[in-house]
Amino acid sequence: MPPAPDAHTDVLVVGAGAAGLYAALRAARDGARVTVISATPLAETASYWAQGGVAAALAVDDSAAAHLADTERAGRGLVRRSAADVLCREAPDAVSDLESLGVVFDADRHGRLVLGLEGGHTHRRVVHAGGSATGRRLVRQLSAKLVAHPAVTVMEPTRASAVWTSEGRCVGAVTEDGQAVAARATILACGGSAALWSRTTNPPGSVGVGAQLAYAAGADLADLEFVQFHPTAVAGIPGREGFLVTEAIRGEGALLLDGRGERFVKELAPRDEVALAVWRTMKEEGTDHVLLDMREVDPGGFPNVVGALRESGLDPATTPIPVSPACHYTMGGVACDLHGATSVPGLYVVGETACTGLHGANRLASNSLAECIVFGGRAARAALDAPALPGSLDPAPAGSAVIPPSRETREALWRHAGLERDAEGLHALRDDPHPLARAIGAAALSREESRGAHRRLDHPELDPTLDAVHTVVGPLEGSAPPPAHHERWDG
Numbered sequence: 001m002p003p004a005p006d007a008h009t010d011v012l013v014v015g016a017g018a019a020g021l022y023a024a025l026r027a028a029r030d031g032a033r034v035t036v037i038s039a040t041p042l043a044e045t046a047s048y049w050a051q052g053g054v055a056a057a058l059a060v061d062d063s064a065a066a067h068l069a070d071t072e073r074a075g076r077g078l079v080r081r082s083a084a085d086v087l088c089r090e091a092p093d094a095v096s097d098l099e100s101l102g103v104v105f106d107a108d109r110h111g112r113l114v115l116g117l118e119g120g121h122t123h124r125r126v127v128h129a130g131g132s133a134t135g136r137r138l139v140r141q142l143s144a145k146l147v148a149h150p151a152v153t154v155m156e157p158t159r160a161s162a163v164w165t166s167e168g169r170c171v172g173a174v175t176e177d178g179q180a181v182a183a184r185a186t187i188l189a190c191g192g193s194a195a196l197w198s199r200t201t202n203p204p205g206s207v208g209v210g211a212q213l214a215y216a217a218g219a220d221l222a223d224l225e226f227v228q229f230h231p232t233a234v235a236g237i238p239g240r241e242g243f244l245v246t247e248a249i250r251g252e253g254a255l256l257l258d259g260r261g262e263r264f265v266k267e268l269a270p271r272d273e274v275a276l277a278v279w280r281t282m283k284e285e286g287t288d289h290v291l292l293d294m295r296e297v298d299p300g301g302f303p304n305v306v307g308a309l310r311e312s313g314l315d316p317a318t319t320p321i322p323v324s325p326a327c328h329y330t331m332g333g334v335a336c337d338l339h340g341a342t343s344v345p346g347l348y349v350v351g352e353t354a355c356t357g358l359h360g361a362n363r364l365a366s367n368s369l370a371e372c373i374v375f376g377g378r379a380a381r382a383a384l385d386a387p388a389l390p391g392s393l394d395p396a397p398a399g400s401a402v403i404p405p406s407r408e409t410r411e412a413l414w415r416h417a418g419l420e421r422d423a424e425g426l427h428a429l430r431d432d433p434h435p436l437a438r439a440i441g442a443a444a445l446s447r448e449e450s451r452g453a454h455r456r457l458d459h460p461e462l463d464p465t466l467d468a469v470h471t472v473v474g475p476l477e478g479s480a481p482p483p484a485h486h487e488r489w490d491g
């Protein structure tokens with residue numbers, strides 16, 4: 001007889017960034033008993049670090065259709081329209097729900113929400129809180145609501161080490177300290193993988209934990225080759241390496257300047273174009289940064305960015321800031337449907353762990369916090385419908401499915417799967433000791449074209465026959481390089 005689980009719950013949520021907090025809260029508000037496992041304090045989540053805001057078509061001259069068109073344009077022929085349509089239609093209600101939960105977005109003196117403009121958006125549609133302190137205000141408020149909810153148990157600091165499956169179905173998860181939590185539905189909300197790359201804007205925990213947990217449990221991964229590089233991360237300043245200077249600052253007039261002090265790109269072009277222009281300017285000039293001139297921008301609008309820069313001895317009111325691209329966001333992740341369901345029954349994914357296909361090859365700025373809320377809510381509702389657990393379960397797994405990346409793996413990803421890449425480097429990545437790095441190498445190698453946020457030097461053109469075609473890496477088979485295949489998802 002296998003040992004009994006240490007805890008039983010209806011819905012188990014792993015991760016307490018915006019996606020996990022909102023999914024947990026939604027499930028609890030809808031009547032479920034919820035357990036949340038969270039590895040790190042709030043301040044170490046990507047959500048807490050988010051500066052720009054939440055995209056939602058709220059202006060009178062804006063519409064979900066316009067938001068969808070911008071999302072599709074940014075996603076370069078690869079956006080799964082059904083998913084993006086859900087996001088754009090449901091984002092305004094998500095913002096209202098956040099307000100009803102006590103999140104206070106910045107408003108003008110008439111009480112109307114102030115809408116920011118970011119790259120790739122044709123309308124002002126980004127709601128923010130405390131200027132550029134959106135993420136921290138959002139997760140602090142959601143977390144306060146969550147811990148006050150009587151149906152919620154929070155296990156923190158606790159790390160999930162494996163997904164627990166029984167007869168092909170997910171039945172919970174196991175923690176690093178050996179506790180087995182049984183649940184009708186398990187939602188992984190462990191963030192993305194951008195910190196697998198050595199130069200990153202993300203907190204150190206963003207190393208694809210959700211992807212590793214789900215992959216080891218037999219779930220498919222998708223679109224791993226698509227990684228977004230933020231063009232303006234602080235460069236060469238000890239203690240602030242990779243610190244992100246939000247795009248919203250360019251929305252308010254900050255300029256990008258080369259070594260001669262001249263502009264070389266339209267600052268509000270889509271992120272991939274700006275990042276590549278910065279990268280190529282650096283290569284041409286043989287430097288490790290360009291300059292972001294925000295002297296004309298009101299520092300009062302971005303107090304936490306300006307404060308952090310000043311703490312590092314940089315005064316953006318008087319001096320341009322050295323910046324260069326850094327790995328920022330992973331469009332790919334665990335393949336799932338429009339309710340976060342993965343290929344493993346009972347296992348759901350939300351937030352940056354998930355790949356619904358909504359971002360295509362390149363995410364539109366500020367669509368990800370909106371995704372955390374919209375799809376967090378949808379996954380929670382789907383989880384509530386999961387059937388009861390069977391009377392007896394297979395033993396919970398021993399050992400960890402999560403492998404921390406070595407410095408060598410992180411440097412190999414930056415070198416071989418960066419803004420510019422080729423088959424030779426990607427082949428090398430396929431032999432990396434880290435399973436996720438191998439999967440990324442396999443996915444990137446199989447896509448013989450240039451699309452979205454990176455360029456294949458050996459395949460510089462976009463291949464239109466690959467529009468709407470997603471790269472899927474099937475479940476791990478021993479230690480062999482994982483197979484990558486292509487699937488056409490609805491356009």
Ligand SMILES: Cc1cc2nc3c(=O)[nH]c(=O)nc-3n(C[C@H](O)[C@H](O)[C@H](O)COP(=O)(O)OP(=O)(O)OC[C@H]3O[C@@H](n4cnc5c(N)ncnc54)[C@H](O)[C@@H]3O)c2cc1C
Pocket residue numbers: 014015016017018019020037038039040041044045046047048049050051052053054055134135158159160161189190191192201202203205206209210244328329350351352353365366367368369370372402
């Ligand atoms: C600097 C920065 C600025 C950004 N600005 C914006 C913006 O303005 N607008 C926007 O839309 N997006 C922005 N993004 C992207 C956005 O913040 C993220 O995509 C989003 O917050 C991801 O949320 P999440 O809930 O999926 O993951 P996270 O917020 O990263 O949370 C992950 C959670 O998983 C937990 N976890 C990890 N491993 C385990 C484990 N083994 N066991 C238990 N728990 C675990 C962590 O402790 C954490 O609680 C920004 C990102 C960064 C880095």
